[in-house]
Amino acid sequence: xxxxxxxxxxxxxxxxxxxxxxxxxxxxxxxxxxxxxxxxxxxxxxxxxxxxxxxxxxxxxxxxxxxxxxxxxxxxxxxxxxxxxxxxxxxxxxxxxxxxxxxxxxxxxxxxxxxxxxxxxxxxxxxxxxxxxxxxxxxxxxxxxxxxxxxxxxxxxxxxxxxxxxxxxxxxxxxxxxxxxxxxxxxxxxxxxxxxxxxxxxxxxxxxxxxxxxxxxxxxxxxxxxxxxxxxxxxxxxxxxxxxxxxxxxxxxxxxxxxxxx
Amino acid sequence: xxxxxxxxxxxxxxxxxxxxxxxxxxxxxxxxxxxxxxxxxxxxxxxxxxxxxxxxxxxxxxxxxxxxxxxxxxxxxxxxxxxxxxxxxxxxxxxxxxxxxxxxxxxxxxxxxxxxxxxxxxxxxxxxxxxxxxxxxxxxxxxxxxxxxxxxxxxxxxxxxxxxxxxxxxxxxxxxxxxxxxxxxxxxxxxxxxxxxxxxxxxxxxxxxxxxxxxxxxxxxxxxxxxxxxxxxxxxxxxxxxxxxxxxxxxxxxxxxxxxxx
DNA sequence: CGGAACGTTGATAGCTATCAATCGACGTGG
DNA sequence: CCACGTCGATTGATAGCTATCAACGTTCCG
Numbered sequence: 001x002x003x004x005x006x007x008x009x010x011x012x013x014x015x016x017x018x019x020x021x022x023x024x025x026x027x028x029x030x031x032x033x034x035x036x037x038x039x040x041x042x043x044x045x046x047x048x049x050x051x052x053x054x055x056x057x058x059x060x061x062x063x064x065x066x067x068x069x070x071x072x073x074x075x076x077x078x079x080x081x082x083x084x085x086x087x088x089x090x091x092x093x094x095x096x097x098x099x100x101x102x103x104x105x106x107x108x109x110x111x112x113x114x115x116x117x118x119x120x121x122x123x124x125x126x127x128x129x130x131x132x133x134x135x136x137x138x139x140x141x142x143x144x145x146x147x148x149x150x151x152x153x154x155x156x157x158x159x160x161x162x163x164x165x166x167x168x169x170x171x172x173x174x175x176x177x178x179x180x181x182x183x184x185x186x187x188x189x190x191x192x193x194x195x196x197x198x199x200x201x202x203x204x205x206x207x208x209x210x211x212x213x214x215x216x217x218x219x220x221x222x223x224x225x226x227x228x229x230x231x232x233x234x235x236x237x238x239x240x241x242x243x244x245x246x247x248x249x250x251x252x253x254x255x256x257x258x259x260x261x262x
Numbered sequence: 263x264x265x266x267x268x269x270x271x272x273x274x275x276x277x278x279x280x281x282x283x284x285x286x287x288x289x290x291x292x293x294x295x296x297x298x299x300x301x302x303x304x305x306x307x308x309x310x311x312x313x314x315x316x317x318x319x320x321x322x323x324x325x326x327x328x329x330x331x332x333x334x335x336x337x338x339x340x341x342x343x344x345x346x347x348x349x350x351x352x353x354x355x356x357x358x359x360x361x362x363x364x365x366x367x368x369x370x371x372x373x374x375x376x377x378x379x380x381x382x383x384x385x386x387x388x389x390x391x392x393x394x395x396x397x398x399x400x401x402x403x404x405x406x407x408x409x410x411x412x413x414x415x416x417x418x419x420x421x422x423x424x425x426x427x428x429x430x431x432x433x434x435x436x437x438x439x440x441x442x443x444x445x446x447x448x449x450x451x452x453x454x455x456x457x458x459x460x461x462x463x464x465x466x467x468x469x470x471x472x473x474x475x476x477x478x479x480x481x482x483x484x485x486x487x488x489x490x491x492x493x494x495x496x497x498x499x500x501x502x503x504x505x506x507x508x509x510x511x512x513x514x515x516x517x518x519x520x521x522x523x524x
Numbered sequence: 525c526g527g528a529a530c531g532t533t534g535a536t537a538g539c540t541a542t543c544a545a546t547c548g549a550c551g552t553g554g
Numbered sequence: 555c556c557a558c559g560t561c562g563a564t565t566g567a568t569a570g571c572t573a574t575c576a577a578c579g580t581t582c583c584g
Contacts, residue, residue: 087428089514097424117424161423162359162379163423166349168430169357169475173572204530213431215573220532252351435540466562477541482564 013188026102026126027053028132029079030190033103034149036190037156044136051132052079059125059162065106066119074108075134081125082202084211087117096211099162099184099203103191105130105153157244166211171251173222179251181232185241198233198240276450288364288388289315291341291453292395295365298452299387299418306398306407313394314341321387326367337396338368343387344464346473349379358473360423361446361465365453367392367415385464400458428476433513435484438474441513447503460495460502 029046033194034040040048043194056079059065066072078100085097097117100106106119106127133146140147161181166260167176203211226232231247233240243246273459279450293310296302302310318341321327327345328334340362347359362368368381369390395408402409425445427439465473471481488494493509495502503509 085424087424087432089428089432093432095428097427158420158423161420161427162347162349164427165359165423166351167358167429168427170349170351170355171474205532216531217533217574218572221572224532237307242527285553405548467564468562478562480540486564489580 006080009129026079029102030077030128032191034146037109037149037152038145040145040149040177040244041143044143047132047136048145048146050078051128051130054124054128057129059121059122059127061123061125063121064118065121065123065125065127068118070118072106072108075108075130076127077130077133078102078104078106079126079128082122083125084122085117086210089138091203094210095213098164099211100158101104101184101187101191102193104157105133107154122207123152166233173212173218174225175250175252176209176214177219178231178247179253180208180212181239182244182251182253183248185244196240197242197244198238200237201234201239202237226247265275270520275455286392288341291340291364292390294453295415296408297412299414300409301406302411306405309394309398309405310408313339313390316390316394317398318388318390319473321383321389323383323385323387325383325387325420326380327383327389329464330380332380334368334370337392338371338389339388339392340364340366340368342389344384345387346384346469347379348382348472356472357475358469360419360426361473363446363449363457366419367395368395369416383414384469435476435480436472436487437512437514438472439488440477440509441480441515442470442474443503444506444509444515445499446501447506458502458524459504459506460500463496463501464499 015202025078027049030052031040035045035050055078059081065076068088069254080102082102083100083106085100087095087097089095099122107130133150136146137150138144138147160183167179171179184201185194185197185199188194193199205219205223206216208214212219214222221226223232223234227234229240229246231243233242247253289311290488292314293302293307296310297307319338321343327338328388330350344364345362345368347362349357349359351357361384362381365427369392395412398405398408399412400409422445425441429441433441446463447456447461448460450456455461467481469487470476471478474481478483485494489496491508493503493505495504509515
């Protein structure tokens with residue numbers, strides 16, 4: 001019932017060129033993500049490229065990568081498209097707990113059975129099997145970089161959850177949005193999805209509201225304020241940060257600096 | 263400057279008996295916490311008891327278990343007292359990201375250098391070194407339970423962060439508070455800190471506000487509403503849930519059900 | 525052409541914050 | 555033993571951010 005027709009949400013005004021450029025780069029996504037976390041050997045890069053180029057599963061927009069109550073067995077990596085962990089309250093209120101981007105892992109690690117929670121595709125999503133990554137990570141002798149990156153990615157994920165908590169707890173609507181935009185910009189940039197400070201932004205205003213704990217109407221008004229101020233441009237599903245520096249003070253954003261594993 | 267005199271926050275009207283009962287049980291804290299996550303062998307229980315009975319570090323209330331920007335090398339376990347991960351904004355707004363209770367680990371795993379974040383003691387805190395736990399967890403052959411519990415504890419921690427996100431994003435003040443109280447009740451119960459549905463509750467109303475994203479004043483009014491409704495009793499640093507069932511619908515709370523590792 | 529999804533706008537309501545002041549408990553120094 | 559400062563809790567008055575309701579515009583699509 002939830003499997004509506006796929007929605008690519010690629011930038012609409014662009015031609016085939018961009019499409020190709022993006023898909024050509026997809027197999028590198030995991031490697032890029034990991035390389036941003038720690039130093040990888042050529043062997044490791046090759047392995048990650050092979051994994052990223054492996055057979056991909058396609059999930060249509062709005063489909064569930066993980067249904068409520070369900071526990072996935074396998075680790076998977078998203079190599080394209082956006083997804084989100086969603087929590088629904090009984091009266092219909094929704095909370096997007098976190099946004100999951102290309103290069104991020106869907107781990108079965110959370111043995112804690114989640115309360116009415118699911119992972120939903122915000123766009124069409126492609127995933128690849130992550131078993132090989134897991135195996136490599138276990139062999140810390142042969143793949144020290146992958147082992148380290150796996151751990152760091154988990155820590156990074158945790159840090160982002162804490163960031164989201166601060167946003168929701170103590171930021172105003174404007175600050176939440178500024179902070180989120182900088183975070184997403186940063187994360188997209190890591191996996192090569194940013195061009196000229198702009199990136200595909202498939203969140204609807206309603207989803208944005210569910211993510212930031214705001215109503216649709218207020219999201220709309222805050223966006224327009226930012227547009228009037230000339231700090232962002234958001235149209236045709238593409239977000240461009242026109243004035244990153246102006247955004248930072250409001251958001252108190254600092255890109256996470258990583259400590260390399262010794 | 264922050265090291266004010268220790269504050270035990272034991273229930274004030276009680277005699278020596280309770281004091282002894284609590285401290286006698288402290289060494290079991292880690293074992294209790296782990297046993298609630300998975301099945302432990304007697305060997306494992308004994309090991310955890312020994313670890314819990316080992317030399318403890320004492321931290322006065324308000325002291326920092328981890329200063330901003332600092333990375334701790336060692337894993338430590340809290341065996342008594344409450345702490346919190348705190349994030350401070352430049353203009354003085356504070357967010358308590360999570361509450362850390364006896365039995366919880368302070369892991370150095372977060373190699374992501376946190377942004378102006380610290381772990382602060384809310385009461386006097388006792389910690390023990392967790393290196394032995396880490397070692398045991400690595401030896402999955404000999405200590406399968408400890409290995410599993412360590413992983414589950416991490417997943418549990420993550421789940422609690424997500425719970426906190428939902429609270430802050432989509433719950434009203436009343437719901438946030440009800441949900442939090444149930445969570446803390448549940449977590450305290452696991453480590454044997456609950457007696458007759460009541461437990462020591464050292465959070466000031468201001469801290470509660472910083473945790474739930476509310477102002478002190480509103481915390482106060484919400485608490486009084488709950489008191490008038492007869493669902494809680496909170497005095498002398500002790501919280502009693504008088505009507506758990508009445509609290510649950512408001513909070514949509516469900517205790518996390520755990521999947522045992524195979 | 526109608527419907528559905530998304531975005532936009534105006535009016536109004538309400539939850540929660542802020543400001544200010546008071547009170548009680550506690551610890552300290554005179 | 556008491557004045558005094560501090561911390562936490564409490565209360566009243568007021569302001570403001572954000573939600574809710576309702577309606578309309580736009581785009582896309584069968």
